[in-house]
Amino acid sequence: MIALLRDLAPQVVAVLTHRFGDFESAEDAVQEALLAAATRWPVDGTPENPRGWLIQTAQRKLLDQLRGDQARRRREVLTAMREPTGPAVERDDTLDVLFLCCHPALSDTSAVALTLRAVGGLSTGEIARAFLVPEKTMGQRISRAKQQIRAAGSSFGGEPRLGAALRVLYLIFNEGYTAVHRVELAAEAIRLTRMVHERLPEDGEVAGLLALMLLTDARRPARTAAGGDLVPLAEQDRTLWDADRIKEGTAIVDAAFRRGRVGEYQLQAAVAALHDRATSVEQTDWPQIAALYGVLEKVTQSPVVTLNRAIAVAMIDGPAAGLALVDTLDLPGHRVAATRGHLLELAGDPAGAVAQYRLAAAATAGEPEKRYLTIRAATLTLTLGEGRG
Template identity: 60%
Template structure:
């Protein structure tokens, strides 16, 4: 399946799901029907061509799948008459249902972790394994969580509702973007399909809630971070660390848009975690060279972030800023507070940061071991290659003790 076709199906999937659930309810059955329609499209469209109205095609196929499902359930037989979908009845200027799916997945009957997991799966198109990596839990645990979430929505008679917890939707988009920015597994460092979709959804949410500072802050953070994408790998696909990137390859337009959003947001209301993270990203983007980076200001912002949204990932990033301001030994001390934190048991990032700081501190042997340990812990092939090469550079010369 071509990349363009995959992008089209990813864009249409939550819209079709939203239309089905808006009409029929039963989120779990509708999602199963949409998955069947997507599989049919992925099989037939490459040979037959994309239909003139691809969304209507998917709706019709998914609708027939729902009818078949209800036929197999005698208790729902009476729904058959009203279940048939006529694609011509869909108005051409109908609103995008994707955000409605986002809010439905944040149903108040679900716990916050289940809301996040289900939204990533249903609206973001992530696999169960990718969602598990985003949450730092085993895949089997995440599969059970998603299954229970769909069951809870069905039991609650799920219908579209816009809960007050917009923060949950923001967190979902944040995780989706992060998975696209640095894929947790596979041969590629980036997944532009996910970052593009996350930015698209963030723009939609910003248009819906233009006065929400955190919505604007998240969109700014995405733009300021994704602006560096082209410079994060070299021509051979090797990872290029931030300090070594060619800043002339950064997207100046995205940086300008992100900074403008941030300028309109900061000071206009309560400061939240996405605004603070966007401010940190802006400081990196504004520095003409790595040596010009305002690390004291970045550390001050991480101190704010640690109060606004404390957590192991914030502590990890803050340790790097501590090292840049106060030296690698101080950074290692800050990092040591995370030893034994179970939330980092399924990610390589703690060992990767430790290796970097140990190398800066002049302990190549320990740094090498941490690089190798980090390489063993990640399923991302580019990160494995990068970490292994860093370790190889620290190998003692032959004959040395």
Template identity: 55%
Template sequence: MTSTGFEHLLRELTPQVLGALVRRYGHFDACEDAVQEALLAAAQQWPRDGQPDQPRAWLITVASRRLTDELRSEEARRRRENADALEVPLTAPAADAAGARDADDTLLLLFLCCHPSLNRAAQIALTLRAVGGLTTDEIARALLVPEETMRKRITRAKQNVRNSGIPFRPPPPAELPVRLAAVLQVLYLIFNEGYTSTDRVDLAEEAIRMARLTYRLLPGNGEVAGLLALMLLTHARRAARTTATGELVRLDEQDRSLWDAFAIAEGTTLVTDAMTRTALGPYQLQAAIAAVHDQSERTEDTDWVQIIALYDLLIRFDDSPVALLNRAVAVAMVQGPKAGLILLEQLETDPRLANHHRVEVARAHLLELAGELTAARASYLLAARMTTNTPEQRYLNKRAARLQSRADPE
């Protein structure tokens, strides 16, 4: 097995092993330490002796031994420095210390990390740590937070989980929709953290990996399929989203030959299947909108009428500011920029959009389409001042400068 394949296997097995231990023993912190010890042992032994027939069972056995030693005596803290204590024979399959359960514990671990008792920042950090397998330093760098701040955030989250007395088991049926909604929202937030950055693609890819795990565990859930499809269809445009120098490229100006055709095909199949066999939901509808964009070979071929209809359905589930703004732009593509600008004026009274830079971005775009270059330039500059995203600031200022040159030709 290649080093990349080895790392991928360990990352995939980590939440399963941690879930199995937490379900059996509790003690989230101690279980996580034990799993890290088991992963270290695997990294040392498997390249030398070969991969065991049942790698998940092997890791659970090693981690369980480490954990039981820790629980028996504080002296085990010194014994874990001795790598020989972690040796496990590879000639015979190790028994699954969690009781040879066939069920994957990843979803249960996601439910634990996304429990409503934790705030959203803690849910994201704990999910990346426990399910994603990222180190505290990796999470801190990915989320642009000092490492010590992230360490404290994760520690507090673990303490809240421990103090809550929440049992490690599937939530009761009445609570399942709320808990699953939190899981999906956290995964989507993680994806957006990576996608909207020019240098954190690994975070977006990690969110897709965790969404795949969730879909594998809940293949009949339409919203899980919708979220995975939405991520794939959005991520498919990544290569065209920025220039070689890292500057943002607007969707209608992207080189569509750079889009990932395989990801588009997979995402389209997922959302089409989900929408034909399950009740509609917001993630499915957002994925369907993304699919309409991705399946258009040229910007002018985009089926904006269908997109408006999908946004009308989406707003029934979630009239978020972004959905309302995007619908206004879609209307402008069908009825002309003036119609879109009228909708933007109506949205200005929405308190959720107060001081929101995306309002000015949409206004600038529609004013530019309407030929009102001076007003469009002013809106681009205002939006640039309002956003805190550096690549976006550069893009908006450059857009304004381009309009200045068009308004004042030499």
């Protein structure tokens, strides 16, 4: 039942937003209808037309809200008298709601929270727990986001915001993947991206993003040790990787490449596929990975991509070549220092690596990354001490 309600929620929000022109009120009413369904359906049984039941229940609750607003009384009467037509009720407008949640008036943080609530069907409490903030704080964030959309005009018109929606889904997945204990966010991002892919099967970037998520998430079982410490890619037990996800993700990205125009998510997915196909670090096709990162650099102009290319270059031409690339970058955060530390370690400079790992550990807010970098520095320091002894 929970899965059914999560699938139907954004569709019902879309119907009411189309009908009443008020996303904020529609989303609130649908949340109340979902609560009613979760309470009544286990007792009364799931109705023959659950979508219609939710639409009727949410519309009643929305009209109750509007009756308390004298300024909207005229619109209430007009919309209540208007008979819903078949196509308006039967059409699945989930993508409309996703695009609306990714409104340009919203920050990335607000768009992520609102998407998880209105499209993902997560409760405010669930979202708050996933992002480690109080439920009241998350509730206020979601409420402000809906008010911003209303102020900007909660219309479904205008240019489709597919690019913004994919970016938000990508952010949700990364939050769930990089934060070891937030698996549910990564799973939700994959579910929503799969839904978009089903609606837009010919869009190469949608396919690329889904493939990237599947190929990356396939490594999750080997990504952490028993105690929760991060295990770098080079040291992971590849027999633990999810072969089914790798097979599916590889098939999706291969099909997307055959369709022609290639975008950044397809390129990232192609890199992930090369990693996942390799039986070891040594057997990885590093020249192909470096070439793909070179193309991705031109597409995105991202220093993070250059940093990743530096690692591939180091695996081909040696650590010094990779370090030369890293030294051209000025990127905030811990990534440059962590990469420099890794390459210095490969180059046989443990003292330099220790200094960089410590810098990186001090600069990262992520607890798993901080612990890994600190342990790496401590291990190398111990090795240095033994060498001097």
